[in-house]
Amino acid sequence: MSAYLSVNNVEVIYDHVILVLKGVSLEVPQGKIVALLGANGAGKSTTLKAISNLLRAERGEVTKGNIEFQGRRVDQMTPNEMVKGGVIQVMEGRHCFAHLTIEENLLTGAYTQPLSRAQLKQSLEKVYEYFPRLKQRRSSQAGYTSGGEQQMTAIGRALMANPQMILLDEPSMGLAPQIVEEIFEIVKDLNSREKVSFLLAEQNTMVALRYADFGYILENGRVVMEGDAADLRSNEDVKEFYLGLSSHGRKSFRDIKHYRRRKRWLA
């Protein structure tokens, strides 16, 4: 299958000096969930922002390479054009509009869509169907809702733009494991029922690889490893460095000092 979204050898520089991405290439096939994994500062968020074009508002710039969506170059577009074109980012840390109610938050998501009143109501109902909890809290100010509800609001708000692809940045941040599970279930559901493709930046490697089809591992602004999620899960390096497992199963923290596996991709 040909690539739906492809990022080709992209280099990103912030403030004209800080080199963050050093030639990242990745692909997201249509209808799949692709995970982008890595530690803090690896460049996951930057990659997503390069795609959604939110980068320029942070004084970042794609200086090399290109990004294509459905065969069209998109790296010089505005975020508004990207959303209209079907690619929307759900930002890290949720970023709900604190003083707007949940429902108003959702409605702002439809800003780019020329919808009639009835269609708008229909989209709202669809979001409420995926997130029944939001329906109960529809009239409370988003700032007063829980982290999980805010994450749901942020995803729901993106859904209102009727996207073909969602760039989901760190959905598990600051949430209880049970809520994380709930949110990933909904992501999977959206993927299979609404045919929305996902590019998912996550630190929680374990959960991400369980739900994703394919994964990329970023380190210091480079892709160091890629593969099917199942393969990555069973890869010795990934187990060791990202999942905290070794060949003898779960390891005690006491033993870590004695023996450290060398990262094979550095060889």
Added chain:
Amino acid sequence: MAFFFEVLIGGLLSGIMYSLVALGFVLIFKASGVFNFAQGAMVYFAALAVVGFIDKGVPLWASVILAFIVMTLFGIATEKFVLRKMVNQPPIALFMATIGLAFFVEGLAPLLFGNDVRPLDIGLVDEPIPAILDSLNIVVSRFDLTAAGLAALLVIVLALFFQYTRVGRALRAVADDHQAALSIGIPLQHIWALVWAVAGFVALVAGMLWGARNGVQFALTFTALKALPVLILGGFTSVPGAIVGGLIIGASEKLAEIYIPPLMQSVFSGNFGGIEGWFPYVMALLFLLVRPEGLFGEKHIDRV
């Protein structure tokens, strides 16, 4: 008693004039989270534009339309040359930019339209309404009443616009979080240009009413100072707050001017006139202690 009501009504109506100026602040604060230091200058600019066009022989109605176009262009230019570079900068940076803008406009306006004090006749006379004077024996100025009616209309329209329209919601969203608004495809540029144009329109209405009353002159820029206590009382983020704040400030300053000096004089000796000048600021100060977000302002929501 009639005298008390006369003072009260006079105060309420003049308060509405303050509200009108405050409204411009609220609009921009709501849409960008920034206190627009240049609002007073915009009031001056708009009023000057109207008299400037009238001086050139343009009829009043056409001058108003032309001035509105000028203010719209001004809004678009502000977005393009000032605000666009300021996305994602801290509010203080934006605030500083508006200070620069204020000085720029204060210099530009007289350059374009002349700087002598000129009267502005908009066909409203400042005289008591006979019907009310006869039946209740209270002086209510026709000018003030019309101005108040105009302001009320403007406020109702704006409040509905913010609460129930797609663009109004987007404006509030932008005020809460620029970046999130960008991420869901709200075009910040359009929104900002729009809100500055609307603020320019409000400044135009305020400038015409104030200009018709006091003459069009540089002192119009100081109307902004009068709006400050109104904003603190009503809340920076609330359109109805600007009105209620204006009413309270207007009524209380006039009543204080009339009733406090005799009281003071009975205790201390001396002259206690001119209370009107500083009373609103004292009220604002007291209010800041009790309710810093104002009567209708948005509470700051913090997650703990």
